[in-house]
Amino acid sequence: MIRTGLIGYGLGGSAFHAPLIDAVPELELAAIVTSRADAVGERYPGVQAVPDVAALLVDPDIALVVISTPNDTHFPLAGAALEAGKHVVIDKPFANTVAEAEALIALAEVKGRVLSVFHNRRWDGDFLTLRNLVDQGSFGEITLYEARWDRFRPALRDSWHENAGPGGGILIDLGPHLIDQALALFGPPERVTADITAQRKGSLVDDYFELTLHYGRMRALLSSASIVPAPRPRFAVHGTKASFVKHGLDPQEAQLRAGARADDPYHGVEEPAQYGVLVSSDGSKQTVPSERGDYRRFYSGVAQAIYEQVPPPVAPADALACLRIIELSRQSAAEGRSLPF
Structure with a gap:
């Protein structure tokens, strides 16, 4: 199973990403960055509530990071996760600008990591x-x-x-x-x-x-x-x-x-x-x-992309075209x- 960390437990994180990751056999929802530790513990007793992003990114057992945060944070958080050697899924929008999206695509290629966007x-x-x-x-x-x-x-x-x-x-x-x-x-x-x-x-x-x-x-x-x-x-x-x-x-x-x-x-x-x-x-x-x-098919495709080195379910180039x-x-x-x- 691919140990997965989720950044953000607002509407997107709690209603979409956490339950979908939890329902896909190839993925393990291991940690969530949130201030709502009680809510995480109630819904997912075995999942660790992490106080900040840095603590998640230094965990060597986390292979995949999912970003479900306000739009203006997508670019810096995704960049930090890729720099830490993580595979990354970003909630839409991919980034706020074409230039930011192009920078993330280039970084993912340099790092050899899977990068995809949640166009569910x-x-x-x-x-x-x-x-x-x-x-x-x-x-x-x-x-x-x-x-x-x-x-x-x-x-x-x-x-x-x-x-x-x-x-x-x-x-x-x-x-x-x-x-x-x-x-x-x-x-x-x-x-x-x-x-x-x-x-x-x-x-x-x-x-x-x-x-x-x-x-x-x-x-x-x-x-x-x-x-x-x-x-x-x-x-x-x-x-x-x-x-x-x-x-x-x-x-x-x-x-x-x-x-x-x-x-x-x-x-x-x-x-x-x-x-x-x-x-x-x-x-x-x-x-x-x-x-x-x-929507589970998206996350099954992400797992397949990581395991088998096949294209992700939503190619970054597709998300870049949306931003253009x-x-x-x-x-x-x-x-x-x-x-x-």
């Missing part, structure tokens, strides 16, 4: 379902792809996510998920057009974006907004043969936040009422059962024009 939404059940439909040619030629992640959060929160600075805002928070899914389906776009703004009164960061990725005559629209009482479809894909419309989010996050185990047989199984609908060009409709989502699009999107929105990728 590749293993959402609805996305797996959509990817199967694309691979089967169900849409014919795809002309329009829409992926939206809406929330109703009109009130500002006292959170680092909403602090002004390079790590705050919804584009750097949810954008990596939506962009990574689009790149996984279609590859790099030709051009990017973006509209990014703050819609909530007093907001110091962006809380709305709509990105258009240009692929020939096909368009991929990626959007998130914070004042949407009735969320738009999570996915809407249209082509010459059919359309697919899917509402609702993959259930894994809600299940994990409620304390469910990731190895429960019903984990990641979506309710039939949330299934998407495939509408053929002749008007006929077909309900498409969602694939079972499974985010930076290009900000420039596009500021200048009011489309920009080549």
Whole structure:
């Protein structure tokens, strides 16, 4: 088993990384850097609560370090872990800038360590379902792809996510998920057009974006907004043969936040009422059962990359491409024009 240390036990660490690592047989959750020692002891009695990062990094038995901390700490913590000879997983975003991401990739290559990014939404059940439909040619030629992640959060929160600075805002928070899914389906776009703004009164960061990725005559629209009482479809894909419309989010996050185990047989199984609908060009409709989502596949892939020296489940180059699009999107929105990728 690969002894694993987790840095951070907030929402990301407690609801995602710790239970997923604990549920993957090849990994051992050995230590967590947190001030919440009581919470760790209650949930994971055999796991050591470590007071600071330095104590974790000097432990020779820790082979893999997972970073789930505020965005502006990802780069320095990942750099320190790689310098200490650890394999590293970083929660999204990979870093706050392209330059930081490139530096981490170069350092991982010099150190010969596995570096990957937790783009877990590749293993959402609805996305797996959509990817199967694309691979089967169900849409014919795809002309329009829409992926939206809406929330109703009109009130500002006292959170680092909403602090002004390079790590705050919804584009750097949810954008990596939506962009990574689009790149996984279609590859790099030709051009990017973006509209990014703050819609909530007093907001110091962006809380709305709509990105258009240009692929020939096909368009991929990626959007998130914070004042949407009735969320738009999570996915809407249209082509010459059919359309697919899917509402609702993959259930894994809600299940994990409620304390469910990731190895429960019903984990990641979506309710039939949330299934998407495939509408053929002749008007006929077909309900498409969602694939079972499974974020454990990410961590199983990380273990395989360490053991067998195969590529990690999310290549650093993929996460770097996401950051390039985010930076290009900000420039596009500021200048009011489309920009080549």
